[in-house]
Amino acid sequence: MSATEEAPLVRLEGVGKRYGNIIALRDIDLEVGASEITCVLGDNGAGKSTLIKIVAGLHRHDEGVFRVEGEKVSFGSPREALERGIATVYQDLAVVPLMPVWRNFFLGSEKRTGAGPFKRLDIPFMRSTAKRELLDMGIDLRDVDQPIGTLSGGERQCVAIARAVYFGAKVLILDEPTAALGVKQAGVVLRYIAQARERGLGVIFISHNPHHAYPVGDRFLLLKRGRTLGYHTKEDISLAELTAEMAGGAELEELAHELESAGVQGAPELREDARDLGVSD
Amino acid sequence: MSATEEAPLVRLEGVGKRYGNIIALRDIDLEVGASEITCVLGDNGAGKSTLIKIVAGLHRHDEGVFRVEGEKVSFGSPREALERGIATVYQDLAVVPLMPVWRNFFLGSEKRTGAGPFKRLDIPFMRSTAKRELLDMGIDLRDVDQPIGTLSGGERQCVAIARAVYFGAKVLILDEPTAALGVKQAGVVLRYIAQARERGLGVIFISHNPHHAYPVGDRFLLLKRGRTLGYHTKEDISLAELTAEMAGGAELEELAHELESAGVQGAPELREDARDLGVSD
Amino acid sequence: MTIAPPAADERIAARSSFRKLLGRPEIGALIGAIVLFVFFSLVADAFLRASSFSTVLYSSASMGIMAVSVSLLMIGGEFDLSAGVMVTSSALIASMFSYELTLNVWVGVVVSLVVTLALGFLNGLLYVRTGLPSFIVTLGTFFMLAGLNLGFTKLITHNVATPSIEDMDGFSQARAVFARDFTIGGVQVNISVLWWIVFVAIATWLLLRTRSGNWIFAVGGSAASARAVGVPVTRTKIALFMGVSFTAWFYGMHILFNFKSVQSGEGVGNEFFYIICAVVGGCLLTGGYGSAIGAAIGAFIWGMTSNGIVYAEWNPDWFKFFLGAMLLAATVVNLVVRRRAEAGK
Amino acid sequence: MTIAPPAADERIAARSSFRKLLGRPEIGALIGAIVLFVFFSLVADAFLRASSFSTVLYSSASMGIMAVSVSLLMIGGEFDLSAGVMVTSSALIASMFSYELTLNVWVGVVVSLVVTLALGFLNGLLYVRTGLPSFIVTLGTFFMLAGLNLGFTKLITHNVATPSIEDMDGFSQARAVFARDFTIGGVQVNISVLWWIVFVAIATWLLLRTRSGNWIFAVGGSAASARAVGVPVTRTKIALFMGVSFTAWFYGMHILFNFKSVQSGEGVGNEFFYIICAVVGGCLLTGGYGSAIGAAIGAFIWGMTSNGIVYAEWNPDWFKFFLGAMLLAATVVNLVVRRRAEAGK
Amino acid sequence: SSGGKKADEQATKALNGSGGPRLKIAMVTHSAQGDAFWDIVQKGAQSASAKDNVQFLYAADPDGGKQAQLVQSYIDQHVDGLIVTLAKPDALKDVVAKAVAAKIPVVTINSGAEESAKFGALAHFGQDENIAGQAAGEQLNKAGIKKAVCLIHEQGNVGLEARCAGAKKTFSGQMQNLFVQGANMPQVKSAVTAKLQADKGIDGILALNAQIALTAVDAAKGSGSKAKVATFDMNKDLVTAIKDGRIQFAVDQQPYLQGYEAVDELWLYKRNGDILGGGQPVLTGPAIVDKSNADAVAPYADRGTR
């Protein structure tokens, strides 16, 4: 499947994960090669975040095999993953609320200057870089020294994304990066993802929005209740099919009818919207 | 504007709010009547959450007048807002991670049984209600005794929404309720909002998705950098105009071009998507 | 979605009921306690006698009564460093008030109750008004109370201890309520042990079955979230501080009527033992998690350890070493049990 | 969006530079300190003399040296309750090792450094391995060390204090490094004051200008997030525990060479005073926020208060009352200042 | 009562040969951990135990209630004899009565001379801290001191307060208490320095423990004060300091005697039904150690038994 003869950057085979007696994942296969975008889609609680946390080194898998560039691994910490060039945007963002924005941006990958015992943080560089990267995303912060906890939800999300994009070397993992974003910012993030592919990175992209996922994705993994519901390449599946498979059947059609019959003003639009959501194609 | 002669449920006049020297809001007007849905739209960091936190009683406004049913108020705590029938879904959800799902669901509005000193929690009722309300939203929890901190992001969001819908008596405030939700769950939430209007509630609905906001909304407040950018009734504005105003100009058009010229597979879909996002109508 | 959930959820692995039992928070501490019990039974002959058990129980109760309210406060996310000296304050107040005015001791008991509750209220009020961490606020009141205890006692009695009130009106009834020994099955048990059990039961009921309990968990787990959904955070916290002062009063009365006189310098340092009991019993220092029964088991572990070392006739120079080792051992056992239970395969 | 931001952001209200200054975390504590200073200058004649100031500084340094590392540890989200007795342990080790083997005292100093660092490492290791809260782990080691201090001292010296090492080889050099008094402008100042300032400067640099400092704030602010972005959380925490043990060693050496002999029971309870200094200086108990300079100011507040009460010749029976009142007053001033600064209109 | 002791020792020797089961004797005091005074008491008790073939147990807690609990623990263990300090007589009254009821002979030491017999104890060794304090006050008068401070290193401690109160009673000059944190030598030093800086008129310091006294000497020197230092209790360095004249005198309650006599008395009682003191307290001090007799005491202090 991969364009090159090399082993894919990340490959999961039959991976499973339990939290105590809660089975979050079972028998999942996944592959991301260089210059490829794999989308993970699925309902709430399907296990998407759990899956990417395994790849990011935050959890260890209990079953199956996890390979990075062909080599069997089991990361003990996210640091190990980072060292192999895997950068992640977590759904809960993983920021330290009381720390300034720029410190959060560079946390764990600080830029330093000077030598020996006088090696110190390159603060002007870090501040200006953080400010610039965010501005590029359309976030004009008042002050990069503001504790990140005082930013709005979307601003925080943008910091996490900008950070991962900045540090991602080989693989970029994005867990619902566009969830809290405005229209403009979401567009920027999609562009980033496409750019990352162009730079030869492998991307794992989680989203609830098929309109965001389909245009950029090369492969689509559909999860349901911790199991694989489908695993498609782009050629195998159309946007409409994908959306239908994500939404899980006839319920939305029903909803649209219901709203319309209730005489909700604007229901035609919602109906249209429901169609977008994959009910009728 | 309101359909009835009565004072609107919630009315803000020239409201402003500062966090220290940070000016988050300035001179905002807003109105929600019974059986009305007011959407608040805007970029990340525009001040939407700050605005609804004032209505929810979490913050006090610094300037302007805030009226509930015509009466001038300044809530000292969310409890006061709740007592006036204003229920809120916060963007950060406001759940207590270590507590079981059902306790979180009923937190602050516990159902009790028995009398006098033996007044106690009606645990079976609360457990079954929480389970049922979530199931209605398409969230089939393994166990309502699970600490809410171990739920997935979308599941947590659903708990917060289900709770607000269950307790909302007069006004329902929803801050990006559909952000972390799957296609199905998002549809359910939109239906809830429409149903709440039918039941005579006033709703304040925040969203980044004009496709979610336009069909259900009656009034649209657009914020930008803490100020009002526009305040429209549905008759005044079409979906396309709204989206264009939200996205803020030509940047997305540019993005779509860019992707297309980069030869990104599926760019036509993204282009289409970009159109949806309000670039060309 | 209106489909009923499948009868057995395929997303949950089967788990034996034994494992389920192990999942309860107190069980870890309980097993730690059992391990210690077995250990001391083996190394100390005297440990297994009924009379020794009653001594251990009494010793546990003397920590446990305060640990109940302290654990509630900790679940609510706060500390009270003044808890130790407040016990002494309440005993001093009751004793000096009755003695100096030559009144029935019950008058002193009631005055002490009122003043001690007021102290707890003050702690709570200072906490919510200043917004300082409770650690700092109650540290301030701790020092102040310690100073007042000594200062007033020396001012009034010209001594560092109060005179005995044994011969005063009402003493024997009060002693019957707060400090009587009675015999069960040939073993003398102090009534404070019973009171301890009663308090633990009430606190458990409160935590798990009442609205207030829900609020306590919530304000400790996330005060901001609790406030956002309408929990009266300040009221709950003040009530918790007053709960501590209530048990401080109660335990102060026990000390007064058991030992007849009170030293003004007593009680300093005990606040940490109460916190230790709560933490050993599974309360989180950061709040939002724990149980009153756990704190009781923590107190029991404490009672067993501190007396067990004496029964085992170990060299007293190393007393604290053993105490520390036991404490660590008990908590590690607690932890291992809980982990096993959670892994639960 | 490629438009440059407007030169002056319209979303920020103007703020005087005075206000900006007030916004720094240490300034609150500093103003608290100044208020106390003025207060004691007014009530105690002797307070304003240069020699008194040097006494206050010495007293502050004796808390402050440990408060530096304890505040770093607290910013990193942990407690070390064994910090107080570890000072005594390190002094005992150095003293007994040199004395019993009749070696140059420097040998004892080095052995003590190695052992004390190992103790800190052990604290850290126990913490990360067991996953128990550091409060409990270091409570365990606190008791164990206290026991070992007494047990070993009695075993080796047959006494509860070590013999004087004043006449041993190397004593005077070691004293010159750790405990010498020298004269500046006619006033005797102890070298520990200088060391204190050096430590505070190093810690401040570490916190604000180095990668380690970033990690310390991060592991204290949110260990899970820090781990997720690749901060080596366990390594950072262990290093913080070892930092505490390093200053414990240093301060232990000061005590040894200043007072020549060490009592095995010393140090108990001081751990809380270190924490108090850190918290008064603005460190959050929950971690992730604070400064070394703040802790130094906290220590200075402590030194002023505890000696100021003596200078003011207040009745010592009420000593603790005044101490508590001052502590509360200083922190409230601190808080009010910070609030004002934040409101900043 | 040196004659009595000699007699005891002889009697002991005579009885030692007769064998018999090993006795178990427990001592419970109100000492804080690691207190030098009580360490010497233990040493006395231990050497008597070694000689008498007694198993000696020791526990201590400064809190009256907890001390009572410890006594109860030993009653549970059915020890053969109990040695208790009555620093807080009321707190221990009941438990001593329990011991007596359980036919465990009780001897009191150190404090509680008045209550000892009332509570049913066989004998009392030692004298009130207050009396020791009175001796110190008289010595201070002799040294010509006019204004003194008494250093309390554990606030609210009954024994320490009693020493200062006793000294105040007989001291003809002016005496104040000063609270110092005993667990923290630098703080002791700075508090004493501060006191001397605040009141230049102070010409005497009465410490209640040897290490504190030596620190007070340092502090006096550092602050340029001429204050003379005296103390309770001793150790090796302190005797040297007395010889040097840095310290005026030490009030020695001969704690070794208190421990030794108490164990011996219990052993004698068990073996021979002997009771010392005839219902009256047996005094073990105070002995004053100053320049004149420091040399004689030095070897014992060296050994850590005085």
Ligand SMILES: Nc1ncnc2c1ncn2[C@@H]1O[C@H](COP(=O)(O)OP(=O)(O)OP(=O)(O)O)[C@@H](O)[C@H]1O
């Ligand atoms: N507690 C606070 N202290 C300081 N600044 C704050 C605080 N809370 C919010 N702000 C600032 O106020 C502005 C408005 O924030 P708000 O959360 O209201 O934005 P929002 O419109 O909800 O954005 P989003 O769509 O990303 O949720 C932001 O720029 C944020 O940085």
Ligand SMILES: Nc1ncnc2c1ncn2[C@@H]1O[C@H](COP(=O)(O)OP(=O)(O)OP(=O)(O)O)[C@@H](O)[C@H]1O
């Ligand atoms: N730490 C945990 N302990 C127990 N159960 C957990 C834990 N983390 C997740 N789960 C459970 O595992 C399942 C999968 O969670 P996950 O976060 O991977 O879902 P998701 O697909 O990312 O959902 P969403 O779209 O809502 O983010 C959920 O049902 C959740 O309840």
Ligand SMILES: [Mg+2]
């Ligand atoms: Mg997820």
Ligand SMILES: [Mg+2]
């Ligand atoms: Mg928001």
